[in-house]
Amino acid sequence: MFPFSFEWVWDAGHLIFFGGFWYAVSILGAGMTYVILKAAYETMCDGEEHH
Amino acid sequence: MKQENTKTHKFGMVIDLDKCTGCGSCMVSCMSENNVPFKDDESDKKKSITWMRVYKLTNGKSFPDTEMVYLPRPCQHCAGKGGHGHSPCVSVCPATATDYGYDTGIVSQIYTRCFGCRYCMGACPYHARYFNWWDPKWPEGMEKYLSPSVSPRMRGVVEKCSFCYHRYQAARDIAYSQGDKNEIPEENYQTACTTACPAGAIVFGDLNNPEHKVHKIVNPDPHPDTFNKHVVGKSRNPNVFRLLERLGTNPKVYYLSEREWVRKAGDNYREGEWDKIKNHYGATSTHG
Amino acid sequence: MDSALIPEGAKRCSFPKFYAGIALVGAVVLWGVFAWILIYWKGLNQTNMNDYYGFALWIWADLAIIAVGGGAFFTGLLKYIFKIDELKNIINFAVIIGFICYSSALLILAIDIGQPLRGWFIFWHANVHSMLTEVAFCLSAYFAVLTIEFIPNILENRQANKVPFFRHLAHNMHGVMAVFAAAGAFLSFFHQGSLGGVAGVMFGRPFAVREGLFIWPWTFFLFTWSAAAFGPCFTLLVTKITEVITGKKLVSDKTVHLLAKISGWMISTYIIAKIIDTIYWATVTVPSLGFELSHFYSNNSFYGYSILFIEIILCGVVPGAILIMKSTRENPTLRLVAIILGTIGVCLNRWVMVLQVMAVPVMSFDTWALYIPSWQEVATTILPIAYGIILIAVTYRYLPVFPQEHELNHANEADTVKKEVLTEDAIIKEAVAATE
Numbered sequence: 001m002f003p004f005s006f007e008w009v010w011d012a013g014h015l016i017f018f019g020g021f022w023y024a025v026s027i028l029g030a031g032m033t034y035v036i037l038k039a040a041y042e043t044m045c046d047g048e049e050h051h
Numbered sequence: 052m053k054q055e056n057t058k059t060h061k062f063g064m065v066i067d068l069d070k071c072t073g074c075g076s077c078m079v080s081c082m083s084e085n086n087v088p089f090k091d092d093e094s095d096k097k098k099s100i101t102w103m104r105v106y107k108l109t110n111g112k113s114f115p116d117t118e119m120v121y122l123p124r125p126c127q128h129c130a131g132k133g134g135h136g137h138s139p140c141v142s143v144c145p146a147t148a149t150d151y152g153y154d155t156g157i158v159s160q161i162y163t164r165c166f167g168c169r170y171c172m173g174a175c176p177y178h179a180r181y182f183n184w185w186d187p188k189w190p191e192g193m194e195k196y197l198s199p200s201v202s203p204r205m206r207g208v209v210e211k212c213s214f215c216y217h218r219y220q221a222a223r224d225i226a227y228s229q230g231d232k233n234e235i236p237e238e239n240y241q242t243a244c245t246t247a248c249p250a251g252a253i254v255f256g257d258l259n260n261p262e263h264k265v266h267k268i269v270n271p272d273p274h275p276d277t278f279n280k281h282v283v284g285k286s287r288n289p290n291v292f293r294l295l296e297r298l299g300t301n302p303k304v305y306y307l308s309e310r311e312w313v314r315k316a317g318d319n320y321r322e323g324e325w326d327k328i329k330n331h332y333g334a335t336s337t338h339g
Numbered sequence: 340m341d342s343a344l345i346p347e348g349a350k351r352c353s354f355p356k357f358y359a360g361i362a363l364v365g366a367v368v369l370w371g372v373f374a375w376i377l378i379y380w381k382g383l384n385q386t387n388m389n390d391y392y393g394f395a396l397w398i399w400a401d402l403a404i405i406a407v408g409g410g411a412f413f414t415g416l417l418k419y420i421f422k423i424d425e426l427k428n429i430i431n432f433a434v435i436i437g438f439i440c441y442s443s444a445l446l447i448l449a450i451d452i453g454q455p456l457r458g459w460f461i462f463w464h465a466n467v468h469s470m471l472t473e474v475a476f477c478l479s480a481y482f483a484v485l486t487i488e489f490i491p492n493i494l495e496n497r498q499a500n501k502v503p504f505f506r507h508l509a510h511n512m513h514g515v516m517a518v519f520a521a522a523g524a525f526l527s528f529f530h531q532g533s534l535g536g537v538a539g540v541m542f543g544r545p546f547a548v549r550e551g552l553f554i555w556p557w558t559f560f561l562f563t564w565s566a567a568a569f570g571p572c573f574t575l576l577v578t579k580i581t582e583v584i585t586g587k588k589l590v591s592d593k594t595v596h597l598l599a600k601i602s603g604w605m606i607s608t609y610i611i612a613k614i615i616d617t618i619y620w621a622t623v624t625v626p627s628l629g630f631e632l633s634h635f636y637s638n639n640s641f642y643g644y645s646i647l648f649i650e651i652i653l654c655g656v657v658p659g660a661i662l663i664m665k666s667t668r669e670n671p672t673l674r675l676v677a678i679i680l681g682t683i684g685v686c687l688n689r690w691v692m693v694l695q696v697m698a699v700p701v702m703s704f705d706t707w708a709l710y711i712p713s714w715q716e717v718a719t720t721i722l723p724i725a726y727g728i729i730l731i732a733v734t735y736r737y738l739p740v741f742p743q744e745h746e747l748n749h750a751n752e753a754d755t756v757k758k759e760v761l762t763e764d765a766i767i768k769e770a771v772a773a774t775e
Contacts (some may be wrong), residue, residue, distance in 0.1 A: 001463050007147040011610055017467040020529075021476050027522050028483055039507035046503050070676045097389035097708065108704045110564040114341060122704070132542065137468070139543035146460040166460045167383075167453020169393030170471050176543035176701035182453065184384040207453025258518050294702060300543055316703050319545075321628035 058233035061156040061284075062214055062259040063246070063303035064178060065268045065291065068313055070252035071105075073121030078103045080126075080247030083196070084215060086203045088187030100181040102126065102212040103244050110312045120313050123253070125244065126179040126212035127294060127302030128158045133275070134283035134301050140171035140180060149209075156258070156303055157214050165208040176295055177302075180211045214255075215242040237263050258284070258303060269305050278328070278333055292317040344498055346739045349750065364725050371722025374715040375450055383453055383497040383598040386716040391708040392697050397451040399512045400720045402534055402689035404447075405478070407682060409566025410574035411437020411485060412527035417601065419520035428594040431740045432581075433574045434488045439730050441482045443723030448475075450719050470536035470698060477530030484523035488516065495739050507586025528563055538692040546635050547696040549620060556691065557616050564612065565685050568605035569599050572658070572681035579675060581731065585749050590671075599674055603662025606681060610655040613688075617651065635699050638706040642695050650691060654684025 001018070008014060081087065081103040093099050103156035106122045136151035138158055148164035149171055151157075172180040185205040189197070197203065200217040204210045222240035226232050237256050245255040256263030258271055268287045276282035283297030286292070292314045293302045308314055315325050340354040351357070378385045388395045414433040418426040452458055454719060461475045494509035511517075532555065537628055538547040539556025549556040575598060582589050621632045636644045652729075661677035663665045700706055734740055 001465050007464055007466070013467045014714060017465075017473070017476075020525075021480065022525055024480055024522050026551040027518065028480070028487065031518050031522075032487065035511040035515060037506060038511050041506055042507040042511075046507075078707060095389070097391050098384075099390075106704055139541065142541065143469050143471065143537075144473060145466055146457075147465045147466040148460070158458070161362035164457075164460060164464060165454070168451070168461075168471060169388075169453070170469070172390060173697060174541045174543055178390060178702075178705070178759075181390050183387075184381070185382060186387075193669075209453075220632075227647040295543070295581035297627075298543055298545070298701075314477070319634075319703055321629060321631055324629065 059154055059259060061258040061303065062219070062240075062256070063128070063156065063265055063269070063305065064214075064242070064253060064255045065265050065305040065307055066123070067252045067254070068120050068122060068306055068308040069310070070250045071121045071248075072250055072252075073105055073107065074249060075105055076242035076247045076249055077123050077253065078105060080213070080243040084198060084201070084243035085213070086187075086197045086201050087183075087210075088183070088189070088203070090185060090188075091109060098184055100210065102179075102181070104178075104209070108313070109314055116138075118310065118312070120308070120310070120316075122306070123244070124177060124179065124294070125242075125304060126158060126214070127177050127300065127304045128156060128212075128214060130156060130284070130301040130303065132281040132299040132301070136212070137173040137298055139176070143170045143174045145170065149192065153218065157216060157219070158211075159213060159216065160209065160211055161204060161205045162208050162210065167207040167209065169209060176298065176300070180209050182209050183207060216306065218242065265305075290314070294318070344496065344737045346497055346737070348745055349739075350734050350748075357732070357736060361696075361729055364728050364732075367725035368722060371718045371725065373605075374718035375722065377384065378450060378715055378719065379455065385713060387710055387713040387716065389708075389710070392694075392710045394693050394697055395710055396712040396716045396720055397447050399690050400445050401444045402693060403686040405444050405531065405534060406445070406562070406566045406685045406689055407570060407573035408437045409527065409531060409570030411440070411488075411570070412481070412523050413567040413570050413605075414574065414598070415488065415520040416524040418515040421526065423597070425594050425597050428576065428741070428743050429578065429590050429598060431492050431738075431742070432578060432590075433571075434485060434492070435731065435734050435740065436574055436577050436727075438482075438485045438489050439723070439727040441478065441485055443727065444478065445482060445542070445692075446723060447719065450601050451534025469722075470533040470540055470639075472645040473533035474530050474537065477526045477533065481523055481526040482532060484519055484526060487512070487519050488523070488637045491516075492734070492738050496737055527566075530561040531563040531566040535559045535692075538696055540698070544696050544701060544758065545625055545630050546699045547627075547692065548624065549616065550624060561609070561613055561616060564605070564609045565585065565688060567600060569681045569685035570607045572606075572678040572685075574601070575599060575674075576678045576682055577731070579678070581735065585735065587744065589744050591743050591747060591748065593665075594743075595674075597670055599668050599678070603659055603668060603677075607659035607663055610651065610659050613651060613655065616646070635695070639698065639709065641709055642698060646687070646691060646695070650687045652685055654680045654687060658684065660705065 003010075004010065054176050078101055082089065082101075085102060087100050087102060089100070091294035103123055104286055106124060108122055109121050110116070110118045112118070116305045129140075130151070130323075131137035131139070131142065138151055141149050141151045141158060145168060146164055146166055147287060148161045148166070149197055150159045150161065152159060167182065172182060183204050187203050200221075219235070219240050222235050223232070225239055228234050235257070242255050243252040247297050254265050254268060258266055258269060260266055268288060268329055270288050271284040271289055272287050279299065282296060282304075283301055285296070286305055288307070290306050290309050291305050292319050296302075297318050306317060311329070315329070320328075345351050348678050386395070411433045414430055415424055417423045418430050444758075449455055449458060461472060465472045465476070491509040491512040494505040500509070517686055535558035536556055538544075539549040539551065539558030541547045549558050551557045551559060575595060578590055578595070636642060636647065658677035658681040661673050667677075694710070698708055700708075
């Protein structure tokens, strides 16, 4: 999973497989981070409007 | 200090089926050498762990033409299609718990790494892999007789014949201490089943070393098979064959028999196919 | 008692009735959990698996539920990427079914492995050449996608939605759902495929092995295709069952017809590919390895040619044909027959690609091996079904799963009221006329 595991080899197989995996995970992570931060910001704005 | 062999070995075995009497010494010695666990009730053979298993084959003919043969089957230590080390089990193991040693040709099993998915068992057509369905238990006092060189396995992992790898390690240590780390003398590394066979039916050694008896008997073809590019290391001895050679698993366990029906039983042939190709498969090689 | 949680305007059964039902199914869950504990405590000797059957009922169940759960990714792909807006009426339910299927698959895998505490090794020490590694990575990642797709629906619960942050979060998640759906489709393509690859790469098993494209055997593509084809069948089947149990129309005919039509075309194209694959395998691959086709379908008491007929013709060609023709597709009975056959067909395909692979002897002196699962295996396989029923019941009760529910049911009620009023009017008019 990580380059420091002893079975890791810097070959095309590892780069393609983990490249694809981490790419998908980053999209999910980035997407969720974005929507959570945006929701938090909008919630704060709601609060300010009430005051 | 790290010990490395720069010379590539290819350890293999040839079993003379015409000599094998089916006595089972190989199975017993294997179990005791490798701390193979057993149960009170071993009647269900599909749940028994037998790294070395002896099959009984018959020619299917009735008396007085009945013939039978005993076929000992250890792990075949397949080199995979084209001999690149992608054996059926190694290529499928998801956790890299089984590995192909490019320096020895031995397929290893890392017990503490295996998490017991059993994909390797499904992939092996020889049923050479066994699962520890139970916790290993030995009768009281018997644990004192366990070999200290081989780690016992825990419940929930797969195990199989290792070509007595610990004996290879010991032989390598000796070779290293004697200065020639690449040279493993034939007599220094022999598997338990080989040494136990009273009929001398099992011959073990380095298929890459022309001095070794196993190489002399097998005389492996250095070129890929002309009929099937996936097959490498085919024997040029007309009486030597491998199990399921046509699948391209490229085992390093060879079998020897002068009887044609025995050689034919080593693989699958369609109606009439054997007669057409027996001069190639299991008989004489085109590279002879 | 729990009316504050029930979606506004929705009619649900009484609280005691609901929880009595849940308790009943919960008993089945407990039975499964008991078997699970037994298996973890005593080991896999509690199963009837053996060294010939390293893969058995559980792996079949895994493959089957992931195949039928394929409706989630495919419907998501059609809705969010291909913008087929009509499917918004069923997407929530498809996601819930997918969530149940995938969580169940992960649960069964966790039960199935010999050393459960080492389960994480498949990630940590991954062998990228193994199809099972690809399955584990993509399946877990796609389960994360399904969870993400499920969250907005949960947050739309009447009480949760009152929390401003949750309201905004659900809204924002809907906004970027296309990105998640695209990632889900990508991951699904690979894990559905690699589940097919699990069998196809076993070159020591002539019954399973297939040639293919680069590293992927044909089964890789066939599995993805069949999951996309039959997954919607299962979504429609569960929808139908839910409608029967609730006594309500939950998804409009228009949506059902559309999804059935898409499924029909996918099944038909898949089955053509499957037939070509089978013919090529039977006439080229198998003979080249020294086997006759009859070797795989004779000399045993269970696997005959009939299994091939049932899988491909009865549960493949037939449902495909029913669903692509408008007249049969829009006939509720025939459609139901088709989606049931389709669901059976894909499950049977997975059975064959797991169990029959293990059963067929490969060495010339080996024998057929048949297997009957133990009660512990059966209980742990039923466990996820019971869990699925509970989750569907709870989500249906408390979440706005079906956007058309109100329109399809309350609109009818309104019509009935209107008709009654009209009838009363007529009576009054008649009475007035009579008096005059």
